[in-house]
Amino acid sequence: xSTAIRVDDLRKSYDGVEAVRGVSFEIEAGExxxxxxxxxxxxxxxxxxxxxxxxxxxxSVDVLGRDPATAGSSWRERIGVVLQSSSLYETLxxxxxxxxxAGYYQGPRQVDEVVDVVGLTEKRDSRxxxxxxxxxxxLDLGLALIGDPEVIFLDEPTTxxxxxxxxxxxxTIGSLRELGKTVLLTTHYLEEAERLSxxxxxxxxxxxxxxxxxxxxxxxxxxxxxxxxxxxxEVVLHTEEPTRTLHELTREAVEAGQELEGLEVxxxxxxxxxxALTERSGE
Amino acid sequence: MTLFLHExxxxxxxxxxxxxxxxxxxxxxxxxxxxxxxxxxxGDNIKGYRAPDYLLTGMLGYGVAATAFSGLAIVxxxxxxxxxLKRLRATPLPASVYIASVLLxxxxxxxxxxxxxxxxxxLLFDAGFPKSVVSAVLAILLGGSAFAVxxxxxxxxxxxxxxxxxxxxxxxxxxxxxxxxxxSQENFPDWLKxxxxxxxxxxxxxxxxxxxxxxxxxxxxxxxxxxxALWGVFGAFLARRYFRWVPYEG
Numbered sequence: 001x002s003t004a005i006r007v008d009d010l011r012k013s014y015d016g017v018e019a020v021r022g023v024s025f026e027i028e029a030g031e032x033x034x035x036x037x038x039x040x041x042x043x044x045x046x047x048x049x050x051x052x053x054x055x056x057x058x059x060s061v062d063v064l065g066r067d068p069a070t071a072g073s074s075w076r077e078r079i080g081v082v083l084q085s086s087s088l089y090e091t092l093x094x095x096x097x098x099x100x101x102a103g104y105y106q107g108p109r110q111v112d113e114v115v116d117v118v119g120l121t122e123k124r125d126s127r128x129x130x131x132x133x134x135x136x137x138x139l140d141l142g143l144a145l146i147g148d149p150e151v152i153f154l155d156e157p158t159t160x161x162x163x164x165x166x167x168x169x170x171x172t173i174g175s176l177r178e179l180g181k182t183v184l185l186t187t188h189y190l191e192e193a194e195r196l197s198x199x200x201x202x203x204x205x206x207x208x209x210x211x212x213x214x215x216x217x218x219x220x221x222x223x224x225x226x227x228x229x230x231x232x233x234e235v236v237l238h239t240e241e242p243t244r245t246l247h248e249l250t251r252e253a254v255e256a257g258q259e260l261e262g263l264e265v266x267x268x269x270x271x272x273x274x275x276a277l278t279e280r281s282g283e
Numbered sequence: 284m285t286l287f288l289h290e291x292x293x294x295x296x297x298x299x300x301x302x303x304x305x306x307x308x309x310x311x312x313x314x315x316x317x318x319x320x321x322x323x324x325x326g327d328n329i330k331g332y333r334a335p336d337y338l339l340t341g342m343l344g345y346g347v348a349a350t351a352f353s354g355l356a357i358v359x360x361x362x363x364x365x366x367x368l369k370r371l372r373a374t375p376l377p378a379s380v381y382i383a384s385v386l387l388x389x390x391x392x393x394x395x396x397x398x399x400x401x402x403x404x405x406l407l408f409d410a411g412f413p414k415s416v417v418s419a420v421l422a423i424l425l426g427g428s429a430f431a432v433x434x435x436x437x438x439x440x441x442x443x444x445x446x447x448x449x450x451x452x453x454x455x456x457x458x459x460x461x462x463x464x465x466x467s468q469e470n471f472p473d474w475l476k477x478x479x480x481x482x483x484x485x486x487x488x489x490x491x492x493x494x495x496x497x498x499x500x501x502x503x504x505x506x507x508x509x510x511x512a513l514w515g516v517f518g519a520f521l522a523r524r525y526f527r528w529v530p531y532e533g
C-alpha cells in the first residue's frame with residue numbers, strides 16, 4: 001500500500017502560541033483516518049496546512065507526493081475539501097452548484113450520481129437558501145466529491161447535526177471506503193471517529209497523545225469498569241475478570257444484607273481513553 | 284478559455300439572481316435618472332448642456348460607481364467572509380480566471396445599465412443618440428474596467444461582511460456627489476472643486492459628456508483617459524496588496 005499523506009514533526013504558532021507542536025502521522029491510500037480532539041487542540045490548523053491554506057513553521061508535509069504549500073491546480077484536481085463551515089452560493093440550486101464545480105475538474109463525476117450519493121435527490125432543484133443545515137453539509141460533501149478526488153478532507157462534517165442526520169452522513173462517508181478514497185476526518189465526536197475511522201489520532205493541545213485503530217486504543221484501558229457506592233462513597237474498580245469480581249462483590253453484599261447502590265458494569269469505550277487522555281488538557 | 288466561459292456563465296447567473304445587486308447597484312441609478320430627469324426642466328442648462336443631457340452623463344457616472352465598483356466590492360466581501368472564496372481556492376480554478384470573470388461580469392452589468400440609461404434618455408427626455416458611438420463604448424469600457432478593478436481592491440480593505448454594503452455606499456455615494464453626478468460642480472467652493480479634480484468619476488463624467496453630447500473622440504481627451512486609467516492601476520495595486528481569499532473573521 002502506498003502512503004497518501006505524510007506529516008512529520010509539523011509545527012505552527014500563532015502570535016507566539018504553539019497551536020501544533022510536533023505532529024507526525026502517515027495515512028495509507030484508501031484509509032479513513034480520524035483526527036480527534038477537543039476544540040482548540042489543533043485539528044483545523046493541521047488539516048488546513050494539508051489543504052494548502054496555511055503555512056507551517058517547521059516540519060514536512062506531503063499530500064499525494066506534493067507539498068501543499070506550493071502545489072498547484074493539477075494537485076487540487078486530486079483533492080476534495082469540506083471546510084469547517086459551510087460556504088455556498090445561496091441562489092444556486094443543488095444541481096447548478098454541483099454542475100458549476102464539476103466544470104473545474106478534468107474528469108468529474110456525474111452530477112445526478114453525486115446528488116444521489118449525498119442523499120439530496122429530492123432537493124436537487126431547490127436553491128441552497130432553502131436547505132437545512134444538514135442538507136447544506138451534504139451539498140458541501142457533494143462538492144468535495146464532484147471532482148472524483150483521491151484524497152478527501154472533512155473538517156467536522158457533522159457538527160450541529162441531529163442524530164438522524166449524523167447517521168445518514170456516516171453512511172455516506174462510510175461509502176467512500178468502497179470507492180477506495182483516502183479520507184482525513186476531524187471530529188470532536190468520539191462515536192463518529194470510532195464508527196468511521198480505520199485509525200484515530202487523538203490530539204490534545206497541539207500534540208498527538210494516542211494513535212491507532214479504535215479497538216487498539218480502547219484495549220489500553222482495563223477491559224471492564226465496575227462502579228457502585230459504599231457508605232455514600234463512589235467506588236470504581238477496573239478488572240480483567242469481571243465475572244469473578246462481580247460475584248465476590250455481590251456475595252459479600254448479600255451476606256451482609258446490603259445493597260450495592262448505583263451498581264454499574266461497563267466495558268471501556270473510546271470515550272474513556274479520550275477523557276483519560278484529554279482531561280490533562282485543563283492543566 | 285472554456286473554464287473562463289464556464290465561470291463567467293455562473294457569475295452572470297448569480298448576478299441576475301441577486302436582489303441586492305439588482306436594486307442597489309443596478310436599478311437605483313435608473314430610478315434616480317427618471318426622478319431627477321423629471322424634476323429638471325427642459326429649459327435648464329448645466330455646464331452648457333441641456334439639463335436631462337447633463338443628467339444622463341451624471342447618472343452614467345453614478346452607475347459606474349454603483350454597478351461596477353460598489354456592486355463588485357460588496358459581493359467580494361460577502362463571498363470572502365462567508366467562506367465561498369476560501370472554498371474556491373481548494374478547487375483547480377486559477378485565481379486569474381476567477382478575478383477576470385467577476386470583473387467582466389461587472390463590466391457587462393454596467394454596459395447593460397448604460398444602454399438602459401441612454402434608451403431612457405432618448406425615450407423620456409428627448410436626448411439624441413450618442414454622437415461618437417465608438418468612443419462612447421470605449422469610454423464605458425474604460426470606466427467600467429477601472430471602477431471594477433477599484434472594487435476588487437477596496438473589497439480587501441473592508442473586513443466585515445456585516446455592514447460592508449453600508450461602508451461601501453458611504454464611500455461611493457458622497458464621491459458621486461462631489462464628482463458632479465447629480466448636479467454641476469460650478470457652484471462648489473474652491474476646496475471641494477480641488478477634491479473633485481482628483482476623483483476618477485469627475486473625469487469619467489466629463490469624458491462621457493464630451494463623447495456622447497459633443498461628438499469628441501476618446502483619443503482627443505488624453506487627460507481624462509490617463510486619470511481614469513491611473514485610478515484603475517491604483518485599484519490593481521490595492522487588489523494585489525489587500526485582496527484575500529480567506530475570511531478576516533473566523
